[in-house]
Amino acid sequence: MKHLLQDLKVNINDKIYIKDPESSDLGKRIIEHSILMIQEIGFESFTFKKLGEKIGSNESSIYRYFENKHKLLLYLTSWYWGWLEYQLVFATNSISNPEEKLKRAIEIITQTIKEDSSFSHINEVLLNKIVINEYSKSYLTKEVDHENKEGYFLIYKRLVTRLKEMIHEVDKKYKYPSSLASTIIEGALHQHFLKEHFATITDCSEDVSPSTYFIDLVFKSLK
Amino acid sequence: MKHLLQDLKVNINDKIYIKDPESSDLGKRIIEHSILMIQEIGFESFTFKKLGEKIGSNESSIYRYFENKHKLLLYLTSWYWGWLEYQLVFATNSISNPEEKLKRAIEIITQTIKEDSSFSHINEVLLNKIVINEYSKSYLTKEVDHENKEGYFLIYKRLVTRLKEMIHEVDKKYKYPSSLASTIIEGALHQHFLKEHFATITDCSEDVSPSTYFIDLVFKSLK
DNA sequence: TATACTATGATAGTAATACTATTATATTTG
């Protein structure tokens, strides 16, 4: 799979950035080190000034790529969802049995990302952790309706819709395929968070993965 | 019910505040107007200075009640979960049939808060909206483990645990009662958010309430 | 009734944040 993904470019809404970070060396360093830094100190403490110092560049140069750190977060999380969508399509495309296909899809979506894949400057393991800890902040804002109209959440919504369609294929009479799909995707992030920080209110642990729980939940609901 | 609740005081961890806002007129105005203001302009734009201006008081006086706006958010959301816990216990206490009890519990937890109840200075309708839009931000921080140890999320975790126990009473063999309980509570907030802002990825709407969806989901999973 | 204590308010000040603007310099391209 690695070499196939090598040349894949996740297509991100170009209103999210001012200058495409994939188009230059500095841009790639911004992406690479913003992931490391946000994971390390958290999104609230992260600033363009600190990032500039880290990559031996200047605050003002980073502002030429992204309007502000909120847009950078939208970029990173869009990239993540786009990457996950690719994993999903790639892994399920050849499966014809709808139950098997859905099961595999849930596994992909709820898994803990374990190893680095082929994008040299993007660490998906850390990016997954950032999504768990920060994704909600990208849409829980007063600007969400406007940003949604601009298409900033398109990749995420497309992923939910893909999952919804797989659910529908398994049970055409099930009444809440969209809600179930959005519950799986958001709920998986939440269970991963609970596992790390509020272990008493989840059954997920070293031994029980969110995948196991969600597969059980979904297949009991269908048919 | 109203007069019964009248004298109820939600018991909040006293490390969350410096001075109990329930103990003075200024304190109550801080709570009342912070709810109005956070709902109006969002938590990010909300500042103690603006709040001071609104209530004809001073920034420095508000700092005598809360260390910072994060702690104020913890206070407001703890109050909300405490209030909801009371609603839950009150409404389900007399029900002996476990299925009925659980069904009623899910209804309480996933409902849209519709009318003002008896707390004169606290608007639960707006507070519910704040919880939907801002609650995640209170725990998606780098300080979460420390604050959890201090007991800042106790009421929330207790509510999840109560729901978990009700699930367990319905199906003692079900393997994921905690995860299911936390999924319902977090998922309900999420579905309410989607209904308002991302209607295409939910089945919840004017006609279909999150309650309907979650009751279906839960009872199909049990027994 | 004097005084002491408490709550609140007013003012000032600080470091950091989140930018914008301008100018300088290095690199690429035509």
Added chain:
DNA sequence: CAAATATAATAGTATTACTATCATAGTATA
């Protein structure tokens, strides 16, 4: 080689998130 472009350096602004100090009004107490 000139021109265009990218990046870096520097400076400056308004706002935020506080802390500290002092003044004052009201209440409790001796």
